[in-house]
Amino acid sequence: MxxxxxxxxxxxxxxxxxxxxxxxxxxxxxxxxxxxxxxxxxxxxxxxxxxxxxxxxxxxxxxxxxxxxxxxxxxxxxxxxxxxxxxxxxxxxxxxxxxxxxxxxxxxxxxxxxxxxxxxxxxxxxxxxxxxxxxxxxxxxxxxxxxxxxxxxxxxxxxxxxxxxxxxxxxxxxxxVRLRFTQHSGYEKTKIYWGLDRNFSKSFRDANADWYDEFIRAALDVVGTEGHVRLENNDIKNSSLLSKSLNGETIPGRAHGLNKYRNIDHAIIISAMNYSPVAGRFLSARYKFGSHKQAVSFACHNIYQAISRTSMRDGDMGRERLWVVPSRIHAEWLSQIFQGSSCISLALNQPSAGNLGRPELFNSPNDRKNHSKVISRNKARQISDFVDRIGVDMMENVTFFNSSDDDVSSLYNIDHFVANYRSSWFKIKYKRDAQVISMKEHKYISWLKKESTKSYAKKDDVPLVSPAFYNPLWVGKGKRGKKNVVFASGVMLDFDDTELGPDELAKIFTELQMVAYSTFSNSSTNLRYRAYLPTTCPMLIPEYNVITHAIIQAIESAGYRGKQKGAAKPNGSDSESESDRFTLGGNLKRHGIDMGKIGPYSIFHLPCRSPSGHSFFNHYSGPGRAPLDVNQWLSSLPPIEEPEAPSTPTNYSYVDEAHTLTDHQKNGVEYAMAEWFGTGTLPGKGNDAMWDLYERLRDLRLPIDLMWEQMSFAARSSNTPRDRLKQVDYLMNDLMQYRFMLPANRVA
Structure with a gap:
């Protein structure tokens, strides 16, 4: 030069x-x-x-x-x-x-x-x-x-x-002054259609695939059999529903200068064009170029350039033009430019705002770290009581859903397992052998969210999970029954045909972290979803049940009812009192909780896309919200009542007087042995009853030799003493092996 x-x-x-x-x-x-x-x-x-x-x-x-x-x-x-x-x-x-x-x-x-x-x-x-x-x-x-x-x-x-x-x-x-025109006027025959009432992004598209397909179908209905140009993001432009249209021609993402499409009037321009969150925040902070300006300069201008490849360039105002764009902001911006044009909604159902990208939840990184440390400390304090419920033999027989979590050969990994147990996974409803999901809470929630994007032909194809961890050593019937539950983690509740929306549920429990996701059968006329509430530690069945009932009671105290018992009569003659009327549920909204699935051994379908197109996955977290603190909730509720021990024969002693036992231990042994003699001596009941006896005596933290003696005594009274004595030796050897692995300050 x-x-x-x-x-x-x-x-x-x-x-x-x-x-x-x-x-x-x-x-x-x-x-x-x-x-x-x-x-x-x-x-x-x-x-x-x-x-x-x-x-x-x-x-x-x-x-x-x-x-x-x-x-x-x-x-x-x-x-x-x-x-x-x-x-x-x-x-x-x-x-x-x-x-x-x-x-x-x-x-x-x-x-x-x-x-x-x-x-x-x-x-x-x-x-x-x-x-x-x-x-x-x-x-x-x-x-x-x-x-x-x-x-x-x-x-x-x-x-x-x-x-x-x-x-x-x-x-x-x-x-x-030498420009052909400085404004676009006379576009009365141009109609601009939009699908989403907020910003459109690839993450939104991927999280709402059913909605996106519905959007494409509506866009194709608009242009009918007429020729049109089309533009989508590169990752789907050759595989999406839009790409299958025989009447469309795909144009490049950078369409500046192309003139070969000037014979085409219509356009479907629906690519997602946004800066990444980091880039967007940089432009806002350093150059005062906020999100709205970014949307106009990046997305709207690129849509404008794509549409400018069509017959719009020729200035023939007598031709009808139909344009489809992703969001309202794009359509309204174009409508202001092309004077006389109409801006029309496709009238699609709008997905829940909970599917939007996660907002900033904490004021600073330190606030987030401190919040996480508090939760971790609470969990660490509360899981220790459950570690000794897991024997080495039991761990060796666990089948993990993720192969990366199957290293359980040390005490550390038993601690890790108890802390990170999330649920039991079943491929189909009638499957009895579970795979165990063991991962950190935030990864589990992310996994659930990913599952929510999957589609299934029918409900029975959807895999299931249960809060309960089932003993993999169980022999015989009831492998997925409540007698085989070692503990449970997290609380799950089903809301069917409910008038209590997930946002309203989150407002009732403002201090709890929770997830709410639509189920397979959810529709616009029948709201059905599942709530998952993480907990600070595992729970035994009675603890899970009392916490679940406390949650339901709090919901009903907030103005919701269970199953309708009957319409309340008008106040006046022969009518119920105000309190009776509310007890009957006359003026209360229906919470729709499935009371047949409130136990920890219940199984629940994973999140997935609803065939109706009405799907959502909402995660409520952030400052002030934390997993349900099991110990704190239990301490604020009435004590869990143990059933009275039935009367038992008194011509034998269950407790070795050479041992010094607390009153609690003595009473516990009496109760456990009484339960055994009530069921364990019956034909076909010995295996299950021996497991129950083992767990009751183990939870009393008895000396090994005394516990072995009591179980052997029970085994000899069973209908099949040889099998039961083998079972006792197996269980006690496993327990003894595990206890000897514990540090001195942890021995039961």
């Missing part, structure tokens, strides 16, 4: 070449015309948790006191080698674009200071390198002048960012 000085040459280059011009060029005699806005913002999020040092060892950060620090090179030679990548190294290919912008004189690169420090120090899991690159106006500062040719330029990110960097924009009046 230096050689063409004063010769009146025109050089056409692309945007990428402009950004790579050498700063050493003498461009003072050249005038730069830019057709369409430049991509002035390039956010990169690279998952380099284990390999970042290959790049970061050549970088440093410069802080200005804000959360965002400048990211600069300390070794241009090394970064240049990464960019050139002469050996075609796969890692270098991934980071080359980021390295190129860091050493470029035309870009200012920023990173989140805290995230960068965590990456360098290897704090947390799956840390990323965030590089937010902004193309600076100095890229064109060497030119004698610059003009940008773009529609609605003042709304663009290019205009706003460079203005914030000191550029003073002035409209070129001489060029403006």
């Amino acid at each position: 230096n050689n063409f000085r004063g010769e009146g040459r025109v050089v056409a280059i692309c945007h990428a070449t402009l950004c790579n011009l050498s700063p050493e060029l003498d461009l003072g005699d050249w005038y730069c015309y830019i057709d369409e806005t430049l991509d002035v913002f390039h956010p990169a999020e690279l998952n380099l948790h284990d390999s970042h040092q290959l790049l970061t060892e050549h970088l440093k950060t410069i802080s200005d006191g804000s959360p965002y620090s400048r990211l600069v090179s300390v070794n241009d030679t090394a970064l240049t080698a990464i960019i050139e990548n002469r050996d075609r190294d796969a890692y270098r290919e991934i980071v080359a674009g980021t390295a190129e912008k860091i050493i470029s004189p035309h870009y200012d690169c920023f990173t989140l200071q805290d995230k960068y420090r965590h990456l360098i120090e290897r704090k947390g899991e799956k840390q990323k390198l965030y590089c937010l690159s902004v193309l600076h106006p100095r890229v064109v500062s060497a030119f004698g002048g610059v003009t940008v040719l773009s529609a609605r330029f003042e709304e663009s990110l290019h205009y706003h960012l460079w203005e914030r960097e000191g550029v003073v924009w002035t409209q070129d009046a001489a060029l403006s």
Whole structure:
């Protein structure tokens, strides 16, 4: 370009070449015309948790006191080698674009200071390198002048960012008067349809696949058999329902300058175009370019460019045009531009707002960490009582749903199992052998949410879970029965044909973390969902039951009723009193809790998409909400009443007088043995009853020899003494092996 000085040459280059011009060029005699806005913002999020040092060892950060620090090179030679990548190294290919912008004189690169420090120090899991690159106006500062040719330029990110960097924009009046038109008028025959009443994103699309398919069908109904252009995101553009339309032509995501579609009137432009949360917050914080402006400059402008490829460019106002866009904000923005056009809703059911991306729940990272520590401490204190209910032999026979959780060969992993047990998984309703789901609470909830996106042909195809952990050593019938329940974790309740919505349920229990998800049979006329409430520790059956009833009582105290007992009569003659009327449920809303499934041994279908198209998955968490504190709830409720021991023969002694036992232990042994003689001596009952006896005596923390003696005594009185004595030896050897593994301060 230096050689063409004063010769009146025109050089056409692309945007990428402009950004790579050498700063050493003498461009003072050249005038730069830019057709369409430049991509002035390039956010990169690279998952380099284990390999970042290959790049970061050549970088440093410069802080200005804000959360965002400048990211600069300390070794241009090394970064240049990464960019050139002469050996075609796969890692270098991934980071080359980021390295190129860091050493470029035309870009200012920023990173989140805290995230960068965590990456360098290897704090947390799956840390990323965030590089937010902004193309600076100095890229064109060497030119004698610059003009940008773009529609609605003042709304663009290019205009706003460079203005914030000191550029003073002035409209070129001489060029403006030569434009064919400066506004779009006369579009009375144009109809703009939209599907969603809030922002549209890929995460929303993926979480609401049924809704998205319904949206596509409605869009295709609008255009009918007419030809149309279509645009979706690259990840689905060749596989979606829209791509199967025979009358549509797919246009590229960057449609600027294409003129081959000017014979087509209609358009379905429904790609999701949003910055990532990190990038969006950066633009808001540093450049005061908020979410609404981002939606207009990124999504709306790209939709405008795509529609501009159609017959709209020719100015023939006599033709009917039908356009479909994702959201109301897009349709209303277009309708303001194309004067006279109509903005029309497709009248689709709107998914629950709970399916939106998770908002910021805490004021600061420290608040979030402190909240997590409190929950962890509460759980640690409360799980220890359940560890000794799990023997080594029992653990060796557990089948895990996730193979990564099957290392249970040490005491540490038994602790881990009790702390992280979530539910028993069954492939089908009639399956008896469970697979155990053991994972951290937040991962379990994430897994449930992922399950909610799956579709099934019929309800019986949906897998099931139970809060109960069933003893895998159980022999005979009742493997999934309540007698085989070791403990349960979390509370699950079904709400069928309910008038108590999930948001209202969350308002009743403002201090509890909970999940509410629609079931297979949910519909617009019959609200059916399941609530899952995490707990701080496992529970025995009586504890689970008393807590569940306390939850139901709190719901009914908030103005909801169970099954309708009868309509209340009007007050007056022969009518119930006000209190009786509410007891009968006359003026109360129906909570719809399935009272046949309130035990921990109940099984519940996993979340999935409802065939009706009305699906949701809501997670209520954050400051002030925590898992249900089992010990705290139990201490605030009436004591759990144990059934009275039946009368038993008195011609034998169950308690060895050589041992010093507490009154509680003595009474417990009497009760346990009485229960045995009531059922264990009957034909066909010995196996189950011996398990019950074993658990009752074990929970009393009796000395091994006394417990063995009592169980052997019971075995000899059974209908099959040889089998029962073998069962006793098996159980007691397992218990003894486990107790000897415990530290001294943990021995029962």
